Amino acid sequence: MNEYPHIIEVHDVRYSVGGRPIFDGLNMNFTRGRVTAVMGPSGTGKTTLLRLITGQVAADAGSIEVAGTRLSGLSRTQLFDLRRRMGMLFQNGALLTDLSVFENVAFPLREHTRLPERLIRQMVLTKLQAVGLRGAAGLMPGELSGGMSRRVALARAIVMDPQILIYDEPFVGLDPISMGVILRLIRHLNDALGLTSIVVSHDVREISSVADTVFLLSGGKVVAEGTPQELQSVPSEVVKQFVGGLADGPVPFHYPAPDYFDDLLARDGGRPA
Amino acid sequence: MITELASSLGESIERVGDMCRFLVRIVVQLPRSLTRPQLIVDQIYNTGALSLVIIMLSGLFVGMVLGLQGFELLRRFGSEEALGTAAAIGLVKELGPVVTALLFAGRAGTALASEIGLMRATDQLSAMEMMAVDPVRRVVAPRFLGGVITMPLLAAIFSLIGIYGAQLVGVQMMHVDSGSFWSQMQASVDLRDVNEGIVKSGVFGVACSLIAVYEGYHSEPTAEGVGAATTRTVVTSAVVVLFLDYLITAFFLK
Numbered sequence: 001m002n003e004y005p006h007i008i009e010v011h012d013v014r015y016s017v018g019g020r021p022i023f024d025g026l027n028m029n030f031t032r033g034r035v036t037a038v039m040g041p042s043g044t045g046k047t048t049l050l051r052l053i054t055g056q057v058a059a060d061a062g063s064i065e066v067a068g069t070r071l072s073g074l075s076r077t078q079l080f081d082l083r084r085r086m087g088m089l090f091q092n093g094a095l096l097t098d099l100s101v102f103e104n105v106a107f108p109l110r111e112h113t114r115l116p117e118r119l120i121r122q123m124v125l126t127k128l129q130a131v132g133l134r135g136a137a138g139l140m141p142g143e144l145s146g147g148m149s150r151r152v153a154l155a156r157a158i159v160m161d162p163q164i165l166i167y168d169e170p171f172v173g174l175d176p177i178s179m180g181v182i183l184r185l186i187r188h189l190n191d192a193l194g195l196t197s198i199v200v201s202h203d204v205r206e207i208s209s210v211a212d213t214v215f216l217l218s219g220g221k222v223v224a225e226g227t228p229q230e231l232q233s234v235p236s237e238v239v240k241q242f243v244g245g246l247a248d249g250p251v252p253f254h255y256p257a258p259d260y261f262d263d264l265l266a267r268d269g270g271r272p273a
Numbered sequence: 274m275i276t277e278l279a280s281s282l283g284e285s286i287e288r289v290g291d292m293c294r295f296l297v298r299i300v301v302q303l304p305r306s307l308t309r310p311q312l313i314v315d316q317i318y319n320t321g322a323l324s325l326v327i328i329m330l331s332g333l334f335v336g337m338v339l340g341l342q343g344f345e346l347l348r349r350f351g352s353e354e355a356l357g358t359a360a361a362i363g364l365v366k367e368l369g370p371v372v373t374a375l376l377f378a379g380r381a382g383t384a385l386a387s388e389i390g391l392m393r394a395t396d397q398l399s400a401m402e403m404m405a406v407d408p409v410r411r412v413v414a415p416r417f418l419g420g421v422i423t424m425p426l427l428a429a430i431f432s433l434i435g436i437y438g439a440q441l442v443g444v445q446m447m448h449v450d451s452g453s454f455w456s457q458m459q460a461s462v463d464l465r466d467v468n469e470g471i472v473k474s475g476v477f478g479v480a481c482s483l484i485a486v487y488e489g490y491h492s493e494p495t496a497e498g499v500g501a502a503t504t505r506t507v508v509t510s511a512v513v514v515l516f517l518d519y520l521i522t523a524f525f526l527k
Contacts, residue, residue: 054403080405087403094400097392111406153400160404 007032007164007196008053013062015045015052022048024220026062035190035197037207037228040217041242041251046200049217050168053198054086055079067163084112087157088166093149095141095156101128102137105156112160127155131185147178154185158193165189167199171206179206186210204243216242218251295487299414302407306414316419320381320482324427327380328373332431335368336360336438343439344447353449357458360439361432365462365470369432371518374477377424378510382485385416386506389489390499398490413490417482424478425471432470469525476517481510 008030015023022045030036038046051057052064055071064071069082095104105124109115115123128134131151141149150170157165167186171179187210190197201207208214208228216224216231216239224231224239231243241249257263306312343359389412392398398408436458443449485506492502 056399056402076407080407083403083405088400090396090400090403092396094396096397096400097395108404108406111404111411156404 005032006030007067008198009063009065010049010053011063011065013052013059013064015048015057015059017048021220023052023059026217026221028215028222028225030196030198031213032196033190033194034212035186035199035210037211037214038198038200038217039202039204039207039214039242042202044217045220046202046217047168050088050166050198050200054083054088054166084160085162086164086166087160087162089150089153089157089168089170091169091172092146093141093153095144095149095153097141099141100137101133101139101141101144101152104141104152105159107156108160123159124155127159128152130158130189131155132181145178147174147181150174150178150182151185154182154189158189158195161193163196165195165197167197167201169201170199171201171203179203183210202242204245218242291491292483292487295490296483298409299417299483299486302410302414303418305410306418309415312411312415313418313422316416317423320377320385320416320420321423321427324377324380324423325430327376328427328431329434331372331376332369332434333438335372335431336364336435336440337442339363339368339435340439340442340447344443344449353443353447354453354457356439356443356449357436357454357456358461360443361436361458361462362466364432364435364439366466366473367518367522369428369435370470370473370477371514373428373431373474374424374481374514375511377420377427377477378481378485378507378514381420381423382481382506382510383503385420385482385485386489386492387499387503389413389416389486390492390502393490393492394494394496394499408490413486417486420482420485421475421478424481425474428470428474428477465525469521472525473518473521476521477514480513480517484510484513 006029008028010026010028013023013026014021015026026049028038028049038049040046048057052059052071053066055066055074058072066082067085069078071079071082074082095101096107099107102124105127106120109120109123125134125137128137131154133148133151133155136144136148136152141152144152170182170186174182183206186197186199189195199207199211208231211228214224214226214228214231215222218238223236224234226234231239234240238250240246241251247253339360340356343356343363344353347353347355347359389398392408392412398412401408401411440451440454444451444454488502488506488509492498
C-alpha cells in the first residue's frame with residue numbers, strides 16, 4: 001500500500017548557523033503512521049530540525065525527503081503544496097489574535113478552498129469537538145488559557161486533514177490536566193486520522209507514554225533511537241543523563257568560561273570576558 | 274569616521290533596495306488580495322476611519338494658525354483679501370499632504386508596524402507560512418493597499434478642514450471680507466495646484482505604508498525588536514516624506 005514506509009527521511013544532513021554547526025551528519029527516518037518523539041537537551045537543534053523538515057530553512061548539505069518529495073530545490077509554490085499535507089502546532093499555539101476561535105480553525109479552509117459556508121461550519125465544529133472546545137467557538141484567542149490555545153491550534157492543524165502532524169514542545173508551561181489532555185489527543189488523533197506524528201519535547205516521562213519511537217539528539221547527531229523502553233537501557237552516558245535528569249554529565253552544568261578564580265580576581269572589574 | 278559614514282550610507286542604500294524588492298513582492302500579490310475586498314475594507318477602516326479625529330483636529334488647528342499668521346503677514350501689504358488664496362494653496366499643495374503623512378506615520382504607520390511585528394514575534398506569520406498561506410498576500414498586501422487608498426482621502430479632509438479653520442479665523446475673527454476670501458481662492462487656485470496635492474499625498478501614502486509594513490515584517494521577533502521597528506517607522510517616514518516633498522515640489526515648479 002505504501003510506496004515509501006518512511007514518510008520523512010533525513011539523510012546525512014549538515015546545518016550550521018553563523019559558523020556554529022548544529023547538525024553534522026544527521027540521519028533519521030520517520031515511520032508512517034507512528035508517533036515519533038524527538039528529544040534532547042535544550043540547544044541541540046530540535047526546533048531547527050522541524051524548521052528543516054518543513055522547509056522553513058534549507059540544509060547546507062545532505063537530503064530531506066517528505067512524502068517522497070525531496071525538499072532541496074523546491075519552488076515556493078511546490079513547498080506550499082507540500083505544506084498543505086502537513087499540520088504544525090507551534091509552542092504557543094500561534095493563533096491569529098484578530099480572529100475568533102471558530103475563524104482561526106476555519107482559516108485554512110477559507111484560504112485554500114471555496115467550500116460553502118454550511119460545510120465550513122460543519123468541518124470546523126467537528127474538529128473543535130475532537131479537541132473538546134466546540135463550546136469555545138465564539139471566544140477570542142486572548143480569552144483562552146495556554147492549554148486551550150494549543151487545543152484550538154491543534155484543531156486548526158488538522159482541519160485540512162494533513163498526513164503529517166508536527167508538535168513543537170506541546171507541553172511547555174501546561175498544568176498536569178492540560179498536559180494529559182494534549183497527550184491523549186496526540187495518540188487519539190494519530191490513530192483515528194491515520195496520521196504520522198512528530199513530537200519535539202523534553203518531557204521524558206510524558207512523551208514516553210505516547211511515543212512509538214524516540215530519537216535522542218545530542219551534539220548534532222542522533223545518540224539513541226528506539227522505543228521508550230529500549231531507551232531506558234541504552235548504556236550511553238548522554239542518554240543516562242538525559243533520561244535520568246542529572247544536572248551534570250556529558251552535557252556540562254557550566255557554560256564554558258575562563259577559570260573561576262582568575263575571573264573573580266580580575267582587576268579591571270569590568271564585565272567578564 | 275569616514276568609513277563609519279560610508280558603511281551607514283551603504284546600509285541605508287541596501288535597505289532602500291530591500292524595500293523596493295518588498296514592494297515588488299507586495300505588488301505581485303495585490304491582484305490576489307483584491308479577490309478578498311473585505312480584508313482591504315477592514316484596513317481602510319483601521320488606518321483611515323480611526324485616524325479621522327486626529328486628522329480633522331490637526332487640520333482645524335493648522336488652518337487656524339495659517340489664518341492668523343497669513344492675516345498678519347498680508348496686512349502689512351494691505352492685501353488681507355488674499356488670505357483665502359494663501360491658506361488654500363498652502364494647505365492643498367504643502368501642509369495637507371505633508372502634515373497628514375506625518376500624522377499618518379505616527380498614528381496608522383506605527384499601528385501597522387507594531388501589529389505585523391507582534392504577529393512575527395508570536396509566530397503568527399510562521400504559522401501562516403506553515404498553512405501554505407503567504408503572509409505577504411494575507412497580511413501585508415491588504416494593509417499596504419488600505420494605507421495607499423486612505424492617505425489621499427485623509428489629506429483631502431485635512432485640507433478641507435484647514436481651509437475652514439483659516440476662514441474661521443480670517444473671516445469670523447479678523448473680519449476679512451467673506452466674498453473676497455472665497456472668490457479670490459476660487460480664482461487663483463487652479464487644477465495644477467490640486468493635482469500637486471493629490472500626487473504628493475498618493476506618493477506619501479505609498480511611502481508611509483511601505484515603510485510601516487516593511488519595518489513590521491522585518492522586525493526582530495522580540496519586544497525590543499518590535500519597539501525599534503515602530504520607532505524606525507516614524508523616523509524613516511518623516512525623513513522620506515520631507516525629502517520626497519522637495520522632489521515633487523521641484524518637479525511641479527519646472
